[in-house]
Structure formats: C-alpha cells, structure tokens
Amino acid sequence: MKFKALILAAGKGTRMKSKYPKVIHKVCGKEMINHIICASKNAGVDDIITILGHEAELVKEKLPKDTLIAMQQEQLGTGHAVMMAKEYISDEDTVLILCGDTPLIKEETLKNLFDYHNKNNYHVTVLTTTIENPNGYGRIIRDENSDLLKIVEQKDATEEEKLTKEINSGIYCFNGKSLKESLDLIDNNNAQKEYYLTDTIKIIREKGNKVGAYNGSTIEELMGVNSRIELSKAENIMKLRINESHMINGVTIIDTNSTYIETDVIIGNDTIIYPNVMLRGNTQIGCDCVIGQNSNILDSKIGNSTSIESSTLVESIVGENTNIGPYAYLRPNSDIGNNVKIGDFVEVKNAKIEDNSKASHLSYIGDAHVGKDVNIGCGVVFVNYDGKNKYKSVVKNGAFIGSNSNLVAPVTVEENGYVATGSTITKNVPNGALAVAREKQVVKEDWVYRKRIKDKN
Numbered sequence: 001m002k003f004k005a006l007i008l009a010a011g012k013g014t015r016m017k018s019k020y021p022k023v024i025h026k027v028c029g030k031e032m033i034n035h036i037i038c039a040s041k042n043a044g045v046d047d048i049i050t051i052l053g054h055e056a057e058l059v060k061e062k063l064p065k066d067t068l069i070a071m072q073q074e075q076l077g078t079g080h081a082v083m084m085a086k087e088y089i090s091d092e093d094t095v096l097i098l099c100g101d102t103p104l105i106k107e108e109t110l111k112n113l114f115d116y117h118n119k120n121n122y123h124v125t126v127l128t129t130t131i132e133n134p135n136g137y138g139r140i141i142r143d144e145n146s147d148l149l150k151i152v153e154q155k156d157a158t159e160e161e162k163l164t165k166e167i168n169s170g171i172y173c174f175n176g177k178s179l180k181e182s183l184d185l186i187d188n189n190n191a192q193k194e195y196y197l198t199d200t201i202k203i204i205r206e207k208g209n210k211v212g213a214y215n216g217s218t219i220e221e222l223m224g225v226n227s228r229i230e231l232s233k234a235e236n237i238m239k240l241r242i243n244e245s246h247m248i249n250g251v252t253i254i255d256t257n258s259t260y261i262e263t264d265v266i267i268g269n270d271t272i273i274y275p276n277v278m279l280r281g282n283t284q285i286g287c288d289c290v291i292g293q294n295s296n297i298l299d300s301k302i303g304n305s306t307s308i309e310s311s312t313l314v315e316s317i318v319g320e321n322t323n324i325g326p327y328a329y330l331r332p333n334s335d336i337g338n339n340v341k342i343g344d345f346v347e348v349k350n351a352k353i354e355d356n357s358k359a360s361h362l363s364y365i366g367d368a369h370v371g372k373d374v375n376i377g378c379g380v381v382f383v384n385y386d387g388k389n390k391y392k393s394v395v396k397n398g399a400f401i402g403s404n405s406n407l408v409a410p411v412t413v414e415e416n417g418y419v420a421t422g423s424t425i426t427k428n429v430p431n432g433a434l435a436v437a438r439e440k441q442v443v444k445e446d447w448v449y450r451k452r453i454k455d456k457n
C-alpha cells in the first residue's frame with residue numbers, strides 16, 4: 001500500500017494570457033505545481049503523479065526528477081484526466097487528488113484529510129469548505145443524516161442545490177480500488193459534456209461503500225489561480241505566510257508588506273530585515289545579521305553577524321562579521337571571508353577575498369584571489385579582460401594596492417607588496433617590494449606667471 005498524490009495539470013489556463021502553461025507560473029519563486037508537490041510530500045505522500053497535456057514538455061522540465069507523468073491529450077474533464085493515470089494506481093493505494101493551480105494548500109490540511117479518511121474507513125473523502133458565495137463551485141449534497149450523498153456541478157444543479165454553501169475543493173482522498181472501479185462507470189451526460197471526477201462519489205456510495213466530506217479547509221487555501229490578478233493575490237498571501245514563519249523563528253521583519261522572501265530561503269534568528277528587501281532562490285542567512293533596505297540577494301550564503309546594505313548579491317558566499325555596501329554588487333562566484341569590508345560601488349566577480357581585507361570604495365575586483373589583510377584603495381581596477389580572454393590576478397596576504405591603480409592580469413602582487421597610487425601594474429610585484437608604475441611628477445616653477453605675461457603680449 002502506498003500513499004500517492006495525483007495532480008491534475010493538463011489544462012491550458014487561457015485566462016493567464018500566457019505562452020507558458022499555467023501551473024509553471026511562480027508564486028514566491030516556486031512554480032505553482034511545485035508548491036503542491038512540496039505540500040503533498042510534506043504530508044507524507046510516497047509518489048507524485050502529474051497529469052499533463054498543454055505544453056507538457058515545459059511543465060516536465062520544472063518538476064522534480066522522481067515525478068511520474070501521465071498524459072492527457074484532450075481535456076475531456078477531471079474524471080477523464082484521472083483515468084489517464086490508471087496504470088500508476090494499485091487497488092491498495094490511497095490516492096490524494098489535487099489540482100495544479102491551487103498553490104496555497106497547506107500540508108496540515110492534507111494530513112488532516114488523510115487522517116480523517118483513514119479513521120473513518122471511507123472509500124472516498126472530499127475536502128470541503130463553506131463559503132458565502134459558492135458561485136462556480138461544485139456543491140456538496142448531504143442526505144438526511146448529514147452524510148455525503150453526491151457532488152453536483154453548478155451547471156447541473158437545481159435551484160435548491162445551488163443554495164448549498166458547502167463546496168467541493170477539488171481535493172480528495174480515494175481508495176485506489178474504488179477510484180478505478182468508479183471511473184469505469186462515469187459518463188459525460190451532463191451540462192458540460194465532460195467526464196466529471198465528482199460523479200465517482202455517488203457511484204461509490206451506491207455500491208454500498210462509505211463516502212465522507214471533510215469540512216476542514218478555508219477558501220483562502222483553496223484559491224485557484226486562473227488569471228494574473230489571482231496570481232498576484234496568491235503571491236501576497238504566500239509572501240505574508242513566509243514572512244510570518246520567519247518571524248515565528250525569531251527573525252525581525254520591519255515591514256512585512258515590502259519584504260519579499262522566496263519559499264526556500266533560510267534565515268537565522270535575531271537577524272533584522274529592513275523594508276524593500278528581496279531574498280531569493282536558495283539563499284541562506286545566518287544569525288544576528290542586518291539586511292538593509294533595498295538589498296536583493298539571490299542564491300547566496302551569508303554568515304552570522306554580517307551586514308548587507310542596499311546591495312545586490314548573486315550566487316555568492318559571504319563570511320561572518322563582514323560589511324557589504326551600501327551599493328555593492330557581488331556577482332556570481334564571489335567568495336568573501338570574515339571581517340571583510342566591501343564598500344560603496346565596489347563590484348566583485350568570480351573572486352575570493354580572504355579575512356580582514358578591505359575594498360572600501362569604487363573598485364572592480366574580477367577574476368581574482370585576494371589574500372588576508374589586504375587593502376584595496378579607492379578606484380582600483382582589476383583589469384581582467386583583453387577583449388578576447390579573461391585572466392586572473394593574485395594579491396597575497398598583507399599587500400596594499402594604492403588608490404586608482406590598475407592591476408593588468410595575469411599579474412601577482414606577492415605578500416606585503418605595495419603598489420603606489422595611480423600605478424598601472426603589468427609585472428609581478430615581489431614580496432615586500434614597492435612598485436611605482438606612473439610618470440614622475442615634473443614641477444615647472446612660476447610657469448603660470450610666465451604664461452600670463454606671454455599671453456598679454
């Protein structure tokens with residue numbers, strides 16, 4: 001016996017007005033379908049089966065590698081969609097059925113549905129909720145004992161049935177055998193000429209098996225995303241949910257409305273996040289950090305007690321007690337050590353900068369290895385590109401690079417080497433040596449006064 005999730009995602013999503021299938025649009029950095037896969041896995045599901053149709057290849061690319069895939073070429077209804085996955089369902093399985101466009105469903109709700117289904121020995125359990133305006137949803141029809149009788153789609157409902165405010169969420173737990181047997185018996189004699197999955201309920205009950213309705217959800221959680229407006233609503237709900245989970249874990253978020261943290265980001269406690277911050281991808285931030293306003297951090301790892309202010313970091317590593325910014329740009333593969341300062345308008349790319357080093361202002365450090373206790377003056381450029389190829393510079397421990405110097409790669413400044421300000425360094429600087437590579441200053445006494453006299457005549 002296995003617990004399997006079956007996710008219906010063959011539809012086109014016309015109202016998104018997109019060239020991409022609906023379920024791969026992202027909410028807080030993760031595709032909608034992957035939110036549902038994560039919630040299902042966290043609820044204890046063993047296997048994930050997705051039913052794909054429209055632009056299936058584009059969806060497949062985004063799915064975890066272990067996802068099973070069934071194809072539905074023509075969208076003939078939710079019941080027909082599930083039929084396409086029959087080969088993956090064994091009689092003994094418990095099958096959780098969900099839709100690919102409800103990214104806000106919570107793992108607790110799925111767990112509760114599963115427990116309720118098992119405890120009561122139901123052959124199918126429908127997740128429901130009660131709402132003021134049930135327009136558009138399938139209605140839950142109960143018998144005189146309040147037991148589930150059937151589900152009626154809005155378009156097929158009588159006026160009396162339409163008054164029912166308990167609606168079908170589109171999420172169910174099925175016994176594998178009952179699911180397969182009842183699917184064989186559904187037809188498309190209804191208002192939409194579709195094979196309705198919802199018709200299986202009545203069929204299973206009429207066979208003498210127990211069917212249940214678990215009213216254990218909220219409409220917010222069940223919200224389907226059909227348009228960009230709904231996508232944005234889902235994004236806002238998810239954003240606040242993520243922010244609250246970090247606050248519960250001990251992170252201070254000054255303005256939760258303007259703080260955008262994607263799903264997989266990890267943040268240590270006593271870190272403070274200021275307004276307008278974006279933390280994206282697989283970013284990890286340590287404890288006691290300060291992430292200042294307007295910082296944008298993607299796929300980066302930041303150690304404890306580090307401060308980042310108004311800076312952009314992409315695929316980079318930053319150590320502990322380090323200060324970045326304001327207005328620094330760490331491009332991919334920047335590896336910054338502990339107690340380092342990367343100040344305003346400093347750009348770093350594919351460079352390792354070791355502990356206690358400083359580049360306080362206006363530098364470009366690209367394709368480099370900078371050792372410990374190095375000082376990089378204002379306006380230093382690591383000249384790494386000759387128009388064809390990129391070359392590497394090495395600046396060893398204790399070196400000092402004077403302001404406004406160019407290090408023309410490939411070049412090495414050995415330990416404690418000292419580059420005089422304004423130098424263009426094209427040859428290696430030996431250990432402890434001073435390198436001056438600029439024109440000597442020429443002073444012409446009284447030149448200005450002599451010129452003025454000459455100009456008058």
Ligand code: UD1
Nearest residue numbers: 008009010011075076077078081099137138168169170196
């Ligand atoms: C369905 C339910 C309805 C419920 C509602 C909740 C049926 C008949 N009705 O209606 O009771 O209240 O969901 O949102 O099931 N899909 C396919 N292949 C198909 C048809 C649909 O993969 O052939 C997918 C869609 O992409 C979508 C999901 O199944 O993700 C639901 O289909 P949709 O047409 O939106 O069903 P509703 O009419 O909303």
Ligand code: MG
Nearest residue numbers: 099170224226
């Ligand atoms: Mg729908």
